[in-house]
Amino acid sequence: MLSAPPVPGLRPGDAIPHRAWLLGEGNPNDLNAFLYEHGWSWVIDADGGLHAASPCTRVYLGYQPDNPNVDTWIIALSGTARQDGWRAGFNRHTPVEIVLAALHALVEHPGR
Numbered sequence: 001m002l003s004a005p006p007v008p009g010l011r012p013g014d015a016i017p018h019r020a021w022l023l024g025e026g027n028p029n030d031l032n033a034f035l036y037e038h039g040w041s042w043v044i045d046a047d048g049g050l051h052a053a054s055p056c057t058r059v060y061l062g063y064q065p066d067n068p069n070v071d072t073w074i075i076a077l078s079g080t081a082r083q084d085g086w087r088a089g090f091n092r093h094t095p096v097e098i099v100l101a102a103l104h105a106l107v108e109h110p111g112r
Contacts, residue, residue, distance in 0.1 A: 025072075025092055025093055025094065025095060025096060026095045026096035026097060027096060028050075028063060028065070028096055030096050030097070030100065031061075031063075031096065031099070031100060031103075034100060034103060034104070035052055035061075038054070038055070038107055039054075039055040040052045040053060040054055040055065040061075041053055041055075042061075047064070047066060047067065048065065048066060049062065049063060049064040049065070049066075049067065050062065050063040054106075054107070057078075058077060058078045059075070059076070059077050059078075059103075059106050059107075060074070060075070060076040060077075060078070061073075061074070061075055061099075061103065062074040062075075062076075065092065070089075071089030071090060071091060072090060072091055072092040072094070073089065073090035073091075073094060073099045074087065074088070074089050074090075075087070075088045075090075075099070075102055075103065075106070076088075077106065088102060
């Protein structure tokens, strides 16, 4: 017989609290405050895409909302002579909060 694991703080018969999931792409403008507060520089290209660089220029953020041939979001960390670079791509359905969380992680742990 299988049973569900207990949920901390709940007794049998209690209602399970509602969980709000991040659905949809959200508002890309939510990144503006992050970029400004952390001193990133950015440009908007002729097609409406955003290209941003961290102050140290090692981290790149690209946002191409209208180009179906590339990922909507790209975060790239340049490599060095001894270490390969790193890249993550997200499609248009990825919540902007996830992209922002990845950027926060890179800024908070620059040596990793």
